[in-house]
Amino acid sequence: MSKRDYYEVLGVSKTSSEAEIKKAYRKKAIQFHPDKNPGDKQAEENFKEAAEAYEILSHPEKRQRYDQYGHAGVGGAAGGGFGGAGMSMEDIFSHFGDIFGGGGSFFGGGFGGGGRSSRRVNRGSNLRVKVKLTLKEIAEGVEKKIKVKKYVECKSCNGSGAKDGSSFSTCSSCNGSGHVTRIQNTILGQMQTSSTCPTCNGEGKIITNKCTSCAGEGIVRDEEVITINIPAGVAEGMQLSVSGRGNAARRGGVNGDLLILIQEEEHPELVRDENDLLYNLFISIPDSILGTAVEIPTIESKVKVKIDNGTQPGKILRLRGKGLPDVNGYGRGDLLVKINVWIPNNVSKEEKKILEKLQASESFTPKPSIHDKSFFKKVRNFFD
Structure with missing residues (x-):
């Protein structure tokens, strides 16, 4: 639901x-x-x-x-319940x-x-951990098991802090209520105020025989392996919260939360732009002129793409749905491929003669063109 x-x-x-x-x-x-x-x-x-x-x-x-990020950013998905x-x-x-x-x-x-x-x-403190994810893990969602050093409930006293689990006496200062009430006389009449009992710190009871394992705190330092389910589409810097998996609270209170900071591992070929992926493709001059078929890497595998004859440098190919899913479930991004023509630095004498003949041909005389403004707006910071 x-x-x-x-x-x-x-x-x-x-x-x-x-x-x-x-x-x-x-x-x-x-x-x-x-x-x-x-x-x-x-x-x-x-x-x-x-x-x-x-x-x-x-x-x-x-x-x-x-x-x-909606509910995915603060909770709701998995791993013991996020957020509240x-x-x-x-x-x-x-x-x-x-x-x-x-x-x-x-x-x-x-x-x-x-x-x-x-x-x-009592409430335990929150813990924060960093989790690195590959683009494939981000695209599909992933279950991670992480080892966390944290405060856990003392097994010797079951978190009570008392040696035999029942070594308590009712606080005499507040009669077990956890708070004390004071009545003060003011110019407006009597004012009643209520505050936490300083003797028992609001717990209403006093330990008469402390547990030796935890010194009466009810918690000890230990390691715990926690399984978390990270939803698909998360992004660098996003923070998820797993309720109740942080530090245990003193003497049976409410546990803190586990905060998970998402980090992205750099992909060797693809660059993320929100939910889209960007890829620089280099082809030769003959392939640009005559056309060819090339393999393009995606997150899942490689796909074959046809390059039309006469393809100009800077052309953008859009592979729809080959990007990343939206973390809130609103569709999926695309894979944008920019065509670059590879210009060799050195050529042989024979190649030079061929190029000089082509240079004199009308077909190789540059024609004026109009830039695709939508492309520059989309990827102006990446393909410079």
Whole structure:
């Protein structure tokens, strides 16, 4: 099932400011919040969809990649789920502080849920890796297995940080809530503020006997082999995101993301120009005059192309559909072949006599021609 456009999900335009996007998300979150819609699965899906859209559009880099490449640039395709596709409800509620100024529930328990705990959810940091791809891999899409050094869950304590997995006590400062409330007297009256508990760092519990393998952190440094599926048509500098495959979080929180920076390996014969491929073909003077058949390299194999007699230097042959696929699925580029006539630097005496006779012939007198302006517009930076 294809994803809806993130701007459409939040009901905003592509030119909307960060403040407008934040306001639109707040409105959607209130409308579809699970506390307000108990048991409504569709409302819960809409709630998650709005959170995913906000996660992308509120982040300048992610929004830029989404505007340029669509869902393929920030997620959706494969490899464990890109972008925000893997968001859990805990992950969503952990980000509510900057939107609603408090915990996951902003209805005060008035909609049947009794309020949600505002305990802090730890989040692992993101990892960034570079992946080099050949043009063939870019054209077809590819599955890659990469070895990554990262923080993973401690096996000795299953990520809890406690030696026997149950060595915890409720934090006495916040009574297990993860936050402390203070009431201050001001000229406007009493003001109530809520903040993360400094004793337990918002976790609501204290480890009484730490795991010796991870020193109570719940994570250790290790290597992991990760399989990622890269969609066809990606480009140099494009960044993909695999949700939840970054560093593990301390004591059972939400894992970070794995960011994949695409790099292209240089092809020995073909040059990429967006979704088109460019190739310089050199033929001899006789072949240019009399015509010939030549083999042209493509990504998959070689194809035979006919060169008509009297072909002029600079002519462009277009092999339709022999370029690269669009990353968003909008067709495929072409292979553009520029004809160049090879002029030898040295000739023999016999060849020189033949050329001198040809030089005197009317057939070899240059005729004025009109340049193909569309060609110069297309490949002005490549074939100079």
